Amino acid sequence: MTPVLVINSGSSSFKYQLIDMDSEAILASGLVERIGEGLGAAEHTVYARPEPTATGAAGEPSGMATFLDAKRTRELPIPDHTAGFGVMLDAFAAGGPSLEANPPIAVGHRVVHGGARFFEPTLITPLVEINIDELGVLAPLHNPANLAGIRAARQAFPDVPHVAVFDTAFHQTLAPAAYTYAIDDALAASHRIRRYGFHGTSHKFVSEAAAAFLGRPLAELKQIVFHLGNGASVTAVDGGRSVDTSMGFTPLEGLVMGTRSGDIDPAVLFHLARREGMTIDDLDDLLNKRSGMLGLAGSNDLRDIRAAVERGDPRAQLAFEVYVHRLRSYAGAYLAQLGGADVISFTAGVGENAPLVRARALETLGFAGVEIDRARNESPDRGIRVISTDASKVTVLVVPTDEELEIARQTLGVAGR
Ligand code: AMP
Numbered sequence: 001m002t003p004v005l006v007i008n009s010g011s012s013s014f015k016y017q018l019i020d021m022d023s024e025a026i027l028a029s030g031l032v033e034r035i036g037e038g039l040g041a042a043e044h045t046v047y048a049r050p051e052p053t054a055t056g057a058a059g060e061p062s063g064m065a066t067f068l069d070a071k072r073t074r075e076l077p078i079p080d081h082t083a084g085f086g087v088m089l090d091a092f093a094a095g096g097p098s099l100e101a102n103p104p105i106a107v108g109h110r111v112v113h114g115g116a117r118f119f120e121p122t123l124i125t126p127l128v129e130i131n132i133d134e135l136g137v138l139a140p141l142h143n144p145a146n147l148a149g150i151r152a153a154r155q156a157f158p159d160v161p162h163v164a165v166f167d168t169a170f171h172q173t174l175a176p177a178a179y180t181y182a183i184d185d186a187l188a189a190s191h192r193i194r195r196y197g198f199h200g201t202s203h204k205f206v207s208e209a210a211a212a213f214l215g216r217p218l219a220e221l222k223q224i225v226f227h228l229g230n231g232a233s234v235t236a237v238d239g240g241r242s243v244d245t246s247m248g249f250t251p252l253e254g255l256v257m258g259t260r261s262g263d264i265d266p267a268v269l270f271h272l273a274r275r276e277g278m279t280i281d282d283l284d285d286l287l288n289k290r291s292g293m294l295g296l297a298g299s300n301d302l303r304d305i306r307a308a309v310e311r312g313d314p315r316a317q318l319a320f321e322v323y324v325h326r327l328r329s330y331a332g333a334y335l336a337q338l339g340g341a342d343v344i345s346f347t348a349g350v351g352e353n354a355p356l357v358r359a360r361a362l363e364t365l366g367f368a369g370v371e372i373d374r375a376r377n378e379s380p381d382r383g384i385r386v387i388s389t390d391a392s393k394v395t396v397l398v399v400p401t402d403e404e405l406e407i408a409r410q411t412l413g414v415a416g417r
Pocket of ligand 1: 159228230231258300301302303348349350353354
């Protein structure tokens with residue numbers, strides 16, 4: 001067994017997964033939340049491996065060969081991340097699997113912003129910690145929270161390698177023409193203003209999984225990956241390298257999201273500041289937390305929007321059309337940037353579960369050889385699957401994303417060196 005522990009730390013919570021990298025099966029997962037509040041909460045789930053069957057189901061990749069065994073929840077004060085890791089260790093001791101019998105060989109950490117400095121998974125040293133801290137200038141909500149998790153985890157597991165896996169790293173292959181904003185270049189350089197892109201771990205996982213599923217060399221494929229969750233982004237991937245992506249300096253740019261506006265004329269902000277007296281913080285809150293589907297139709301959950309559309313709610317109808325319109329614009333733009341595509345994939349909460357979004361996003365692309373098969377698109381299947389017709393020149397896929405597994409793979413790649 002080769003267990004790797006994956007940590008995704010926020011400011012008042014962290015999620016974890018213990019994955020056996022021999023089989024890529026999840027052994028346990030959990031959530032420690034409300035850290036620093038009066039009463040914290042912890043949830044720990046243990047997964048059991050099924051018995052090997054005649055067809056050899058055991059040892060399949062995660063999500064297929066695992067099933068839920070037991071879930072435990074606790075409520076107790078959790079003053080800081082260090083205490084949170086104590087709670088996590090207690091949960092392993094009480095619920096298993098035993099970390100003493102099978103200690104993790106490495107710990108992988110999700111880190112949101114790696115700036116232009118980190119372009120691959122990186123062994124965490126005190127200098128790397130300083131760099132992650134310094135990059136908090138670019139991601140003030142995320143990097144300090146990621147670092148709090150790293151520091152607490154290094155105390156809890158002092159003897160194993162810790163590896164940082166950056167959301168931005170996959171997009172470090174963007175050419176200057178794709179990442180440069182057309183503003184004063186000296187000002188941009190002094191503040192490191194450029195497009196970075198996010199969701200890179202997911203875009204990398206999905207584009208590689210698509211190539212493996214189709215049995216085609218990654219290096220030969222032109223791909224467009226739509227990661228449509230509460231946050232949403234799309235990436236053009238040429239030969240396994242990100243060449244364009246919709247998120248920019250921050251995760252605010254690009255597609256219409258649950259609560260974020262995506263692309264907007266920046267002059268709207270000048271106008272609101274002048275006319276409405278809104279401050280920078282007001283505008284930040286407006287565009288990041290009160291826009292997107294929430295701002296347009298009152299809910300950030302696409303299931304609510306769909307239900308409202310079916311009731312004939314005109315706000316929801318418009319919101320849905322705005323969402324689809326933006327998807328189409330990016331599909332067309334990335335077909336142009338790549339010079340056509342071999343594969344278009346959909347992933348994350350909306351991408352994996354909303355056939356209508358997939359169908360509407362691509363329905364005008366018949367001229368480019370994209371043809372969705374209605375029955376395949378609407379099939380309730382859960383795994384990686386083709387939803388285009390056999391005649392379609394572009395293969396359209398649904399690919400369930402697994403960012404934790406990707407972090408574990410990259411962590412093992414670094415720790416095993
Ligand atoms: P994620 O950020 O990937 O966890 O995605 C969360 C989002 O997925 C939710 O806010 C929902 O809008 C969306 N979602 C989940 N299930 C469905 C579904 N069955 N139909 C449409 N949207 C869904």
